[in-house]
Amino acid sequence: MIQSDLDLFGPQPQRLASHTVLLPGFALGEIEPLLDALRPVLRAAPFRHMRTPGGLHMAVALTNCGALGWVSDEHGYRYSATDPLSGRPWPALPPVILSLATRAAAMAGFEGFVPDACLVNHYLPGTRLSLHQDRNEQDFSQPIVSLSLGLPAVFLLGGLQRADKTQRVPLSHGDVLIWGGEDRLRFHGVQPIKPGVHPRMGERRINLTLRKAGS
Helix, strand or coil, X not given: CCCCCHHHHCCCCEEEECCEEEECCCCHHHHHHHHHHHHHHHHHCCCECXXXXXXXXXXXXXXXXXXXXXXXXXXXXEEECECCCCCCECCCCCHHHHHHHHHHHHHCCCCCCCCCEEEEEEECCCCCEEEECCCCCCCCCCCEEEEEEECCEEEEECCCCCXXXXXXXXXXXXXXXXXXXXXXXXXXXXXXXCCCCECCCECCEEEEEEECCCC
């Protein structure tokens, strides 16, 4: 059983699979510090639509912070220590985001998680993320920690094969989702974002996914 302050004062953590846990509203008390920390990251490394190895532009805009950043181009999908647009190192991972990810991972049973990469995705209404596995990290024993901000989304949690049935998981502003262990390589994605206006974030959804990408 997962123990947390949420047990007494807020929504209950939800175990969606053996090693997949949703913490509803976990980040709500830290939204303003999170956004304050994110602004200089976005100034230093603005959102961009990267190209797939096949030459198509990704529908979801993205950027990174941390020692490593996820990139995609004609050479494939990989992690890089530098921003390909600027040639400079990615912005540092803000302590408030690092702390939140570490605490959330511990609550889901992943003690000692220290991410070195934070992928920041920017969704507009109508954009989606197709089913995929996160396979570019070097250590699959470490979890993925995903923080949702802004418009709601429906997360698709699949199985270890692309054709496996998916579970539809509603995600709201401030929710944190963690998956690892035997669930680490599950296929997952996001259904098209429905039109709307979030009172704090406007017509957008921002998603931060934190990983241990390097060795």
